Amino acid sequence: MILRAALTAALLLLPALARAEIDITEVKSPGGLTAWLVEDHDIPFTALEIRFRGGTSLDDPAKRGAIYLMAGLIEEGAGDLDSRGFAEARDALAAHFSFGASADGFSVSARFLTENRDQAVDLLALALNQPRFDEDAVARVREQVLSGLRSDEKDPAVLASRAFDAMAYGEHPYASAGRGSIDTVQALTRADMVVAHKAALARDRVYISAAGDITAEELGLMMDRLLGALPETGAPQPGRAPWLLKPGVTVIDFPSPQSLVTFGHEGIAxxxxxxxxxxxxxxxxxxxxxxxxxxxxxxxxxxxTYGIGSYLIGMDHSESVMGQFSASNDKVAEAIAVIRAEWQKIAAEGIAEKELAETKTYLTGAYPLRFDGNAPIASILVGMQMQGMPIDYPNTRNARIEAVTMDDVKRVAARLFRPEALHFVVVGRPEGVTSEP
Incomplete structure (x- = not known):
């Protein structure tokens, strides 16, 4: 779940307006695709980000993990190039491609030099449109996924997240791991990869951004070369997720001197x-x-505990306020009591004027290194599009932070923090803590 918070945090911690303005251009391709571009010709390379909405949530329930596995196979051969041939062609161009699948999206990231752009784009187009899914590659990558799933069975954080999601989301895809289970992944075949590819990669759900040494005209033509031959539509989106988790505590027995605790309730869009x-x-x-x-x-x-945090997590079909910490088994009960008390305090009293002022200063002045360069900028732009943000968001975001008043935080604190709704999932052997209700 912490990973889900990364996108929201990245979008909010954009460069301060006083330090940098981002000039974003909306680009329309001849074929009707739309992208956002930050043009910068200082360095001869381009970063490209493509996202397809849906991700692992589009899996057939009986084929859970298919889209995740398919993402790991995109680069394992395409067209007339087998896995090794594709890797050699990519490396010869000094290009970088990566593919991934999350609960809400299928991601494509690419970086390439201007001098090799045409060849790199052709190779990427081959991967997106003509993946081979060779049987030996399917078997190899499937075993890698299975190895990870076996390791998950010994990871308290994964066990806590799984339990929390299963109780919160019922029959929705969010309720189960996007990587699938050992049973479902073992059963996946090459034919399933072909179906998953058609389900996830379609023109009706694509978002595109680029940053670097490329013009709007060049980007428009590139988009059509890459994506013009994909299906117009893919699998239907899953729809709004229910929130079924009741307040209380769930203890999952795990032999360890420490317990891992995940907690939270519904959040805000x-x-x-x-x-x-x-x-x-x-x-x-x-x-x-x-x-x-x-x-x-x-x-x-x-x-x-050594560390603890909370997060506003926004997904396509659900929102939550989540937190996590680890503590020795004899300290878990006290930690839970303190968290409940702090939840109650902020809901009843809000925050102090000093806290508001200092937090505004931090949020508006922050300039994380992750946003320094073409690749981070391209990633931010595509995330903005998927979140439905306006194109001028990077240059207006700080004003929105500054506009928040003490009255606002007082009112919203009572809405956001609901101590009576908190649920704690504890993986370990905590002393004095039992499952409830």
């Missing part, structure tokens, strides 16, 4: 008018700084 107030509130409660309330109360004052 990023397009909600109260979102920026909620974002500030969560930064005060459990953001990445040592001054956050949870770090102060649970870690610094009481020494119950």
């Amino acid at each position: 990023q397009d909600d008018p109260d979102f920026f107030a909620a974002y500030i509130l969560n930064e005060v409660m459990g953001g990445g700084r040592f001054s956050a309330r949870l770090m102060n109360e649970v870690r610094d004052k009481r020494g119950l």
Whole structure:
């Protein structure tokens, strides 16, 4: 679940307006595709990001893990090139391609030099449109996935996340792991990869961005070369996820001197008018700084854990406020009590004027190194599109943060933080903590 927070955090911690303005151009291809572009000819290379909405949530339930496995096979041979031939062709061009599948999207990332752009684009087009899915490649990558799934059975964080999702989402795809289970992945075949490819990669769900040494005209032509032959439509989206998790505690027995605890409840959508107030509130409660309330109360004052945080997690079909920490088994009960108390306190009292001012200063002044360069910028742009943000968001975001008032945070605190709704999933052998209700 922490990974789900990464996109929201990346989108919000954009460069401060006072330090940098991002000039984004909307590009239309001759074939009707749309992209966002930040043009920069200082360095002769381009970063390209492509996202297809849907991701592993589009799996046939009986074929869970198919899209995730398919993502690992895209680069394992295409057209007349087998796996080795494709890798050699890519390396000869000094190009970089990566493919991945998350719960809500199928991602394609590419970087290539201007001098090799045409050849690199042709090779990438081959991978996207004519993947081979050779039987030996399917068997090899499938075993890699299975190895990871076996390791997951010994990972408390994975076990906690699985249990939380299963209880929260019922029959929705979010309720089960996008990588599938050992049983479903073992049964996947080459034919399943072909079906998964058609389900996930389609023109009706694609988002594109680029940054670097390329013009709008060149990008428009490139988009059609890469994506023009893909199916117009893919598998239907799964729809809104229910929230079925009731308040309480779930303990999963795990032989360890420490327990891993995941906790949370429903959250707030990023397009909600109260979102920026909620974002500030969560930064005060459990953001990445040592001054956050949870770090102060649970870690610094009481020494119950080494680290703890909370996150606003926005997915396509659900929103949540989540947190996680590890603690020795004899300290878990006290840590849970402190978290509940802090949840209650902020809901009832909001935050202090000093906390609001300091958090605004931090959020508007932050300039994370992850946004320094063509590849990070391209990734941010495609994320903005998928979140439905306006094209001028990087240059207006700080004003939205500054516009949040004390009245806003007081009102939204009572809406966002609901101590009576918290559920804790504890993986370990905590002392004095049992499953409830």
